[in-house]
Amino acid sequence: MSASIHANHLIIGGGSMGLAAADYLAGTGEPSVQVLDAHSPPHDQGAHHGETRLIRLAYGEGGRYVPLALRALERWNELERETGESLFLPTGVLNLGLASAPFIQQVQASANQFDLPLEVLEGPTVSQRWPGWQLDERIKGAFEARAGVLRVERILECWRQRVDRSENVTLTTGAQVVRLETLQAGGYAAFCADGQRFTADRLLICAGQHVSPLLAELGIELPLTRVRKTFAWFEADQRYAPKHFPGFSFTDNDLGIYYGFPDIDGAGFKIGRHDSGQILAPGEPMAAFGAYPEDFAELQQVIDRHLPGVGAFRHGAVCQYIRSPDEHFLIDEPLPGLIVAGGFSGHGFKFASALGESLGQWLASGRAATELTGFGLGRFRGNVSP
Numbered sequence: 001m002s003a004s005i006h007a008n009h010l011i012i013g014g015g016s017m018g019l020a021a022a023d024y025l026a027g028t029g030e031p032s033v034q035v036l037d038a039h040s041p042p043h044d045q046g047a048h049h050g051e052t053r054l055i056r057l058a059y060g061e062g063g064r065y066v067p068l069a070l071r072a073l074e075r076w077n078e079l080e081r082e083t084g085e086s087l088f089l090p091t092g093v094l095n096l097g098l099a100s101a102p103f104i105q106q107v108q109a110s111a112n113q114f115d116l117p118l119e120v121l122e123g124p125t126v127s128q129r130w131p132g133w134q135l136d137e138r139i140k141g142a143f144e145a146r147a148g149v150l151r152v153e154r155i156l157e158c159w160r161q162r163v164d165r166s167e168n169v170t171l172t173t174g175a176q177v178v179r180l181e182t183l184q185a186g187g188y189a190a191f192c193a194d195g196q197r198f199t200a201d202r203l204l205i206c207a208g209q210h211v212s213p214l215l216a217e218l219g220i221e222l223p224l225t226r227v228r229k230t231f232a233w234f235e236a237d238q239r240y241a242p243k244h245f246p247g248f249s250f251t252d253n254d255l256g257i258y259y260g261f262p263d264i265d266g267a268g269f270k271i272g273r274h275d276s277g278q279i280l281a282p283g284e285p286m287a288a289f290g291a292y293p294e295d296f297a298e299l300q301q302v303i304d305r306h307l308p309g310v311g312a313f314r315h316g317a318v319c320q321y322i323r324s325p326d327e328h329f330l331i332d333e334p335l336p337g338l339i340v341a342g343g344f345s346g347h348g349f350k351f352a353s354a355l356g357e358s359l360g361q362w363l364a365s366g367r368a369a370t371e372l373t374g375f376g377l378g379r380f381r382g383n384v385s386p
């Protein structure tokens with residue numbers, strides 16, 4: 001076995017959350033930070049590929065996310081200014097669903113609580129304004145003009161470049177952590193599949209599908225499930241250009257829950273399903289797009305009913321959600337100096353810029369970030385609601 005490498009702070013998983021935290025710490029000059037990733041981010045083996053992610057502010061998953069989303073948007077704008085890259089496209093986001101849908105009601109409640117601009121429209125009015133949609137009066141639209149699209153992979157590239165240039169943060173790729181250990185003198189050791197050993201005073205674990213098995217090594221059981229998710233790009237006419245068609249979420253009692261994007265940079269109209277999916281064990285190989293008949297059929301049924309200018313299928317892809325039982329994040333410090341950030345349940349990326357800051361500050365100061373209370377494990381033990 002090779003000699004051990006010591007750092008003040010160790011981040012396991014250099015994906016969305018890990019690189020965001022590393023980038024924040026690179027900017028603060030915090031002494032020695034070591035990041036370990038099993039692959040070479042950005043890559044397509046986790047949850048951060050597929051070109052685009054939505055950012056919404058009037059939050060259908062709960063008002064408590066709104067301050068975090070607002071901070072995240074500030075930080076995305078900051079990253080754009082600092083790098084000179086186009087990372088956020090202000091396409092607006094249209095949340096569509098039955099007026100009675102809890103998600104739509106919560107979008108409106110979040111907007112009211114935080115005084116966020118939101119236009120509420122009947123289905124036929126939505127279709128007049130955005131002819132890419134064909135909707136009847138049962139559907140309501142809640143449009144948020146400030147929301148939009150994040151270029152996820154480009155963002156990870158920016159963070160990676162800044163981390164690579166920094167003097168205090170080291171990213172080691174191809175470093176798959178297989179075991180953790182608490183050290184008698186305090187701190188933690190991480191063992192990699194290739195025999196490398198890293199030690200640190202404080203540890204942040206944001207290793208997607210491996211958060212749960214790595215914590216189990218330390219006797220901490222996390223209720224997280226890995227789910228295979230599919231999405232695809234289609235030909236589309238001019239109605240789906242970013243200036244004519246906002247990003248969207250669509251909640252339907254019969255069809256399910258979907259999200260999608262305008263045709264950005266000629267990539268095609270993109271749509272994915274948010275609910276359902278196939279449960280996989282950590283490490284289990286994921287079947288390619290098309291392995292299940294529903295991969296294509298469930299996307300096509302929404303297109304056939306509601307999206308008249310979307311044409312031929314171009315290509316599809318698979319990705320993974322790491323779901324918690326209530327689909328809220330799981331962020332906690334279950335052992336002193338060991339912070340865990342996982343269970344992002346398919347809606348975490350928009351917050352990564354703000355979470356990177358909070359998690360980075362938590363690592364550096366040793367003090368729990370107050371904005372993250374409520375995401376803790378305690379709620380699964382029945383004593384805190386998110």
Ligand SMILES: Cc1cc2nc3c(=O)[nH]c(=O)nc-3n(C[C@H](O)[C@H](O)[C@H](O)COP(=O)(O)OP(=O)(O)OC[C@H]3O[C@@H](n4cnc5c(N)ncnc54)[C@H](O)[C@@H]3O)c2cc1C
Binds near residue numbers: 053
């Ligand atoms: C199809 C799809 C669509 C989505 N759409 C949206 C959206 O529109 N808006 C939104 O906000 N969110 C969205 N999300 C969710 C969002 O992308 C995720 O919540 C977020 O990327 C999770 O970040 P993460 O850091 O936990 O995971 P990742 O970015 O996957 O990072 C985890 C990292 O850990 C590394 N790793 C894993 N195991 C180990 C190990 N043992 N040792 C070392 N390294 C390891 C991996 O290589 C990876 O780089 C979507 C997700 C998917 C899959």
